[in-house]
Amino acid sequence: MNKTKDELTHFNGQNRAKMVDVSDKKITNRIAIATGTISMKPETLKRIKEDKIKKGDVLAVAQVAGIMATKKTSELIPMCHLIPLTGADITFKDNQKDKITVTVTVKTKHVTGVEIEALLGCQITLLTIYDMCKAIDRGMLISNVHLVEKDGGKSGHFVYDK
Amino acid sequence: MNKTKDELTHFNGQNRAKMVDVSDKKITNRIAIATGTISMKPETLKRIKEDKIKKGDVLAVAQVAGIMATKKTSELIPMCHLIPLTGADITFKDNQKDKITVTVTVKTKHVTGVEIEALLGCQITLLTIYDMCKAIDRGMLISNVHLVEKDGGKSGHFVYDK
Amino acid sequence: MNKTKDELTHFNGQNRAKMVDVSDKKITNRIAIATGTISMKPETLKRIKEDKIKKGDVLAVAQVAGIMATKKTSELIPMCHLIPLTGADITFKDNQKDKITVTVTVKTKHVTGVEIEALLGCQITLLTIYDMCKAIDRGMLISNVHLVEKDGGKSGHFVYDK
Amino acid sequence: MNKTKDELTHFNGQNRAKMVDVSDKKITNRIAIATGTISMKPETLKRIKEDKIKKGDVLAVAQVAGIMATKKTSELIPMCHLIPLTGADITFKDNQKDKITVTVTVKTKHVTGVEIEALLGCQITLLTIYDMCKAIDRGMLISNVHLVEKDGGKSGHFVYDK
Amino acid sequence: MNKTKDELTHFNGQNRAKMVDVSDKKITNRIAIATGTISMKPETLKRIKEDKIKKGDVLAVAQVAGIMATKKTSELIPMCHLIPLTGADITFKDNQKDKITVTVTVKTKHVTGVEIEALLGCQITLLTIYDMCKAIDRGMLISNVHLVEKDGGKSGHFVYDK
């Protein structure tokens, strides 16, 4: 690998962080997908799924939180540009035992990508699940949070490879 | 295990989420410690550490982001109470190869605990590292995010057990 | 009625608005309850109730929005003090035809009351219902938003009288 | 009326809320006008108007609050897109007896409409009037909040009909 | 002068910034007063004062902005604690020629002081005056922003000395 210094683009001539100049980048349709998992006691997953049936819905709250978080990315991540998102969607899958996996898809038509938005939406969705259930399971674990796929920018199509 | 229904405390009589009433809980000193890890290419860790020496400091930015995030918890996590924190501190450790581990300690003197604040500070610190380095390493992975320890509330001393 | 000038307490000696000094007010348990109604086409209410059964739940989103809004009151209403709330709860009732009524209960243990928090939670819950359904019913009407009851402060027990 | 299921556009395949994908909608000039009324004791309206003459101006504060609120819409209403507004204006009219009516006009040049922004600006303007006067009149009533007119989008020109 | 290292209290053992632990500080009534000046063309000051008489009031907007800003301090200044303020008040004085001086008084009953809140309120009030008038006077200058006085904390009574 042969990466040159200026590729850590977030630094200026005084070696301090800056918000990179994207004035001349092209407006294109961009998409990013991120995922992450929360592990819990089997009892906790059971409770989440039962309560859902009864309509006291942990996942509904978590997902509203996740979508709202995608819109707050530039407030939380210092060098992120404000990007008006054109769409955000979150889905859940559980392993029927002790894990819930969250997948967040974010879109924009803008000059820079939305991978941080997707990852943040994922983190906040997972943490809200933790918050809603912590009274019965304080030892839940968040893991495997990563970008799944990204497309539409100059850097091309990225697919996570593991 | 024998958990009763009302322990998922975040739901009301219509089985909808609410912000739990803590009016009558006691004000005590409370502390929570959370941790999490980001894995990267060895080249990326090398770059972070070199740049730090040169003062273009990825971790300085990440840690300011993490501390600021602890103060935004109640804006992001729907059922969290606003808690005026009395302190927040973040430390970093790397494995000299391809991982950085973040530990966040949060304190308050208030009626309810700060584990979500510590976990959020941890998530945002990790995501800021991702953001600062994504131009050279889009495949970084965030994992092992969990509460380490918590003390000072009615539920007693919690230590993560794995 | 014989109200004296200084009762419009939000003004200073230059006749400009200020945030009133509450340094010496007593910390007490305080509660405020507010209500409001949204009117819609019968078809719209039917859709909201059906979708709820299928779990695509308009009201779940509206109520998360309402609770989060109660925590943002001092950011939106210029002369409001920041009040750490100790609880917030929202319930819904429909008239089986064309109206949904929202009731918001907010609590704190603090030096000043939370009626604005309750009213704001109510307004945002109603507006979120509007937003979720506006594609099928742009003519919905929000009305009858008022404080229902308030207790715990120096001004005593207030009950809305109509 | 014959509305099909997908018109409640804010739901995804899991019947959960999402932020609708507007990536391919056209950028056009859009405008929305909303209105609402606050009813009060005659004495309260008199005080507001007198104080205005003396320059301790309730309406000046309310209107700054309303304009600032239009810019916070996407933070408060979960499924709203962030829309950079191109203009916002608020006017007041009173019935010379016991009511103030607020009208909010919001504009953008963007892919989606601004009716929620106009309605929110209206709600917050009204609530700020309540807040500024609540020390002398806790029983004020907010009503008749609705969209007046909207133009510029695919759904055409909407005029409130009652 | 003989200041020891730990007096730059905002750093931790890794020499990184932290939010200082104030868990054991005493709750006391605290006050801080800050001031600052904006210089402009004589024509600009004349316009501000005339418009005020006509009620299109630059200073009314600036002062609402300043008060709202005092409440946002902990969101903007990274190592500041969130402090629920008990009062905020802003006054204006002009030199009848080409300067407006702003004075901001902020109060709390809390464990730590509010000098940053007062200074921020002052800065934002001044910048709002700039914003409201920039179409006619882009060369305005903000200067002489400093703490005037502070009282109520462990460090005693401070009075600015120049």
Place this chain on the structure above:
Amino acid sequence: MNKTKDELTHFNGQNRAKMVDVSDKKITNRIAIATGTISMKPETLKRIKEDKIKKGDVLAVAQVAGIMATKKTSELIPMCHLIPLTGADITFKDNQKDKITVTVTVKTKHVTGVEIEALLGCQITLLTIYDMCKAIDRGMLISNVHLVEKDGGKSGHFVYDK
């Protein structure tokens, strides 16, 4: 000078503040540069520079704060439009004795200018320096805050003249 009334553009027909309609302004590349200075005891500047060498970096924190603040301009300054910035950069210069000067450069490709964003970034960077050092020097003074240069809009190239 012969400025006409409507040049104080931030007022509507009721002589109240509004957010000016910029719907029909052209999208162009825009840049604004602002500067400001903080004066301190020589000892304080010495400490900031030494600590920087040791990596407990006051300026790193201040500069992250400044960049994040540029993104919050429309939340703080009532009549400012939300502008998605395309870049922000901050540099520091000291006089080797008792002053630090901050320069902030902000860019956008939008319909309206970013001078307020640059000035706000400057103010918050300076105030964060104050906050980080106030334990050893409460009498620091912020001065000489002004726009240095601005280009790209209809009003042409502005250069500060003093």
